[in-house]
Amino acid sequence: MERGESTVQGEGAGRGGVVLLSGGIDSTTVLAQARAKGYRVFALTVIYGQRHRAEVEAAKRVAAALGVAEHRVVEVALGSFGGSALTDRRLTVPEGEGPVRSDRIPPTYVPARNTVLLALALAWAEVLGVFDLFIGANAVDFSGYPDCRPEFLQAFEALANVATKAGVEGGRFRVHAPLLFWSKGEIIRHGVALGVDYGLTVSCYQADEEGLACGRCDACRLRAAGFAAAGVPDPTRYRGISPSLKES
Amino acid sequence: MERGESTVQGEGAGRGGVVLLSGGIDSTTVLAQARAKGYRVFALTVIYGQRHRAEVEAAKRVAAALGVAEHRVVEVALGSFGGSALTDRRLTVPEGEGPVRSDRIPPTYVPARNTVLLALALAWAEVLGVFDLFIGANAVDFSGYPDCRPEFLQAFEALANVATKAGVEGGRFRVHAPLLFWSKGEIIRHGVALGVDYGLTVSCYQADEEGLACGRCDACRLRAAGFAAAGVPDPTRYRGISPSLKES
DSSP: TTTTTTTTTSTTTOOOEEEESSSSSSHHHHHHHHHHHTTEEEEEEEEEEEEHHHHHHHHHHHHTTOOOOOEEEEEBBBGGGGGOOOTTTTTTTBBBBBOOOOSOOTTOOOOHHHHHHHHHHHHHHHHHTTTEEEEEOOOOTTTTTTGGHHHHHHHHHHHHHHHHHHTTTTHHHHHHHHTOOOOOOHHHHHHHHTTGGGGGGGOTTTTTTTTTBSOOBBBHHHHHHHHHHHHHOOOOOOOSSSOOOOHH | OOTTTTTSSTTTTOOOEEEEEOSSHHHHHHHHHHHTTTEEEEEEEOSSSSSSSHOOOOOOOHHHHOOEEEEEEEOOOOOGGGGOOOTTTOOOOOBEEEEEESSSOOOOOTTTTTHHHHHHHHHHHHHHOEEEEOOOTTTTTTTOOGGGHHHHHHHHHHHHHHHHHHHHTOOOEEEEOTTTTHHHHEEEEEEHHHHOGGGGGOOTTTTOTTTTSSSSHHHHHHHHHHHHHTTTOOOOBTTSOOOSOOOO
């Protein structure tokens, strides 16, 4: 929060917003920030056929812990289209040792994913009568994802305002992507300052049913590097490794 | 088809496209037109919690009859958000006797529906490597629907080209809404000329399991008026009325 800004007097006071909540670090931080700014939060988790269903359980824990007005889980079989290592078990999730490459669109890109997620958030927002959509898109870690760029977010905001009855009748939808240019370390430091318990979250692309992480995929490596950069103890529970901090 | 244009040499020759297919008159006509222009058609039916699941059966019949390359049916619980008489059984589908009013947004408007439908079509198109999206949006019958206007379709096209890997890498998505300014009568005349059997289609907002129409909702009334205007026998099967033309 900005200096002098309080929870009650924040920019979100008296406003409601739909927050896309995957259960990972970024969307959890966005939710915590929206709450800190005073927004009444409607959290939307979309199961799009991703392998990491453990994230959905994480989303439920986060939504409960951060005091949302309502949490909805909606399924859409985006994975049935194929084309992504995140939704198609025949493709391989990249693993490695060094820094995650960010100079090409990785195989974990899900075609039109953020378009579908924001479209669903817009649908719910219009029913709720709220105009603020929040997404944890990040252009630093995933510079290769076309739908994590400001051009995309601006284009969706423009679309939202002509696509809806609420927009046509004078409402003004806004797409908030507050973490767009933050490093993972900055995101984690911000969240910790807001009191977020990242032990509730799951990032691993191939987490098991209990939410235990593989420690090797791009998401795990970005996460671990983020905690290191933030200088914050990493609460992640890995498979085959004794829990580093605690059992949740 | 335009004069001198043949199926093999049409604008769609050698191209593939995703056609949003509800199983009603408009989307069926769009599909027939795309096929006549030479497109290889991938038909996408989205079950979004609408009451008229009979349309999905109609979509399957149409897809088979018109020779699509593939037909996918995808579910998304848009109806769980509420807010529309089409997806919420607590709201009433308008019925009446006179002409359908088109000067206000009707309660059958589904918030952000076409945004969600086109987002899903875009997702599949990107996986398929095709760039043409077809939607039977119509601004005449549904002048009150914000997402049946050219501004909306243009905004979605702009979005598609910044939202996707294929767009960023130089592909050019196009959103086709060829029926946008056609009357229902013109649509039906065009489809009949292309050999469409509208007996396969279902339009009724509250069709029963067998696809029998109520004859009273806005969709039924627009449909019946369309056949009358086109001067074409109406193949619709209504509940409690002996079939006018045939059993399908």
